Amino acid sequence: MQEKTDYLKDISEIRSMMERSSRFISLSGLSGVLAGIYALLGAYLASLVLYRPDILQQLTGIQINVQYALFWLFGIAFLILILAIGTGILLTTKRAKNQGLKVWDTTVRRLMINLMIPLVAGGIFSLILVYRGFGMMVAPVTMIFYGLALVNASKYTLTDIRYLGLAEIAVGLLAAGIGKYYLLCWAIGFGVLHIVYGTIMYFKYEK
């Protein structure tokens, strides 16, 4: 006859297996904070490109032709994306290793696929908007699709990410509804929200 502690261990192992096999739980909160900081810096750079190219020229010596402002904005956005994804992968890998979990397992693949579907659709839609001459709508559209991607992915990772997704959708819709202050809303959506979310996650799971 088994002892009581064995049964307790059985139950806790069942719980952990159910959790581990269905959700990826090593997402790093710190990488969220850093992504938010990159976004704020990027938004500041973008605001200089758009409104004060003279300051930018004083700081860096780069003179920006208004005609090419759009390319600069895309360049900045791309750079932030690469930095944020890179930091995310690096810190999350480190965290998974510390937890003794595999990084590239079924749960991560499922998380990635479900994150990418709305994200890629949103990216393509943004490019179409630029092509059709609705370039300014890119800011709210990227936030809305990013939010939808997070809500969709929340079934495969920490459920808290669902609330970040809902907040992104709300800010995106608000920005589209107001019809101006796009850059400010974008800085709130991708900068401030990430920093707040990342800080909460850090203290909730990593402290």
Next chain:
Amino acid sequence: MKYLLNNFDKAFESKIRLGVMSALMVNEYLDFNALKELMDVTDGNLASHVKALEKAGYVMVKKQFVGRKPNTKYKATAQGKKAFEDHLNALEKLLKERKNN
């Protein structure tokens, strides 16, 4: 007490079988490699345990080819899910009863 022990399923006596069943409760399908990664066991060990679950009618096997590689997917049957839930309930009841004594 006797009633409780009757609900303990022999098929779930092994840690690995219990683990496989837990994972299949929350995933529609899992393939052999995913299960292997989760349990951290050897091919032969996992295969024999899954075979036992299959024989009990708790797990369904679906073999197919991905490109030229064979791929085996596993799914919990309705009977298996019911048996697993009964087993869990029996475990919990037993623990509760012991606590009261």
